[in-house]
Amino acid sequence: EAGVAQSPRYKIIEKRQSVAFWCNPISGHATLYWYQQILGQGPKLLIQFQNNGVVDDSQLPKDRFSAERLKGVDSTLKIQPAKLEDSAVYLCASSFRTGNTEAFFGQGTRLTVV
Amino acid sequence: GNSVTQMEGPVTLSEEAFLTINCTYTATGYPSLFWYVQYPGEGLQLLLKATKADDKGSNKGFEATYRKETTSFHLEKGSVQVSDSAVYFCALTITGGGNKLTFGTGTQLKVEL
Numbered sequence: 001e002a003g004v005a006q007s008p009r010y011k012i013i014e015k016r017q018s019v020a021f022w023c024n025p026i027s028g029h030a031t032l033y034w035y036q037q038i039l040g041q042g043p044k045l046l047i048q049f050q051n052n053g054v055v056d057d058s059q060l061p062k063d064r065f066s067a068e069r070l071k072g073v074d075s076t077l078k079i080q081p082a083k084l085e086d087s088a089v090y091l092c093a094s095s096f097r098t099g100n101t102e103a104f105f106g107q108g109t110r111l112t113v114v
Numbered sequence: 115g116n117s118v119t120q121m122e123g124p125v126t127l128s129e130e131a132f133l134t135i136n137c138t139y140t141a142t143g144y145p146s147l148f149w150y151v152q153y154p155g156e157g158l159q160l161l162l163k164a165t166k167a168d169d170k171g172s173n174k175g176f177e178a179t180y181r182k183e184t185t186s187f188h189l190e191k192g193s194v195q196v197s198d199s200a201v202y203f204c205a206l207t208i209t210g211g212g213n214k215l216t217f218g219t220g221t222q223l224k225v226e227l
Binding site for chain 2: 003004031033035040041042043044045048055056091093095101102103104105106107108
């Protein structure tokens with residue numbers, strides 16, 4: 001089966017610009033996650049969707065980050081405006097359902113803000 | 115809150131050496147424990163998991179035992195290979211907590227010939 005697809009793989013932008021990342025989860029997976037992985041740290045959950053509803057966005061900086069999952073399939077994560085500290089790898093993951101099930105990760109998008 | 119602490123890397127070993135990567139946790143509820151691996155240029159992959167105390171997860175020669183009394187989930191392998199070079203992440207989820215993963219900072223393993 002196809003894995004979690006993310007694009008782009010790499011992105012370099014200047015601070016105060018905006019950027020968007022795209023994720024296509026594994027077919028049939030109801031739950032989708034966005035994690036932020038800063039260099040030298042473990043991934044941190046930004047937002048979790050169950051179908052097209054938000055389950056947890058408690059660690060999403062809502063003044064600049066937004067995410068949507070229209071129709072409960074693909075998702076986009078946007079940053080506007082970007083700051084230097086947003087430089088990180090943004091990982092998308094999906095699982096069959098919310099609960100004790102394995103999460104499958106995409107390769108991530110590496111964002112560099114200069 | 116929930117947290118995971120891993121030993122710092124990088125860990126450098128010769129091929130066929132014994133590997134231990136320490137992981138301890140704190141959890142507000144009843145956790146399930148995981149080890150994820152990230153090979154160079156690839157995404158995170160689940161290596162093994164354990165969902166209750168005294169369970170042993172194992173895969174590809176790696177194993178880890180869920181020790182509730184010491185709140186630990188140390189990763190071990192009896193004989194590492196160059197192909198095991200990667201970053202290893204210990205993580206937990208809380209039962210009923212929506213499958214949210216809390217990760218440690220990762221431990222880089224380098225295996226040399």
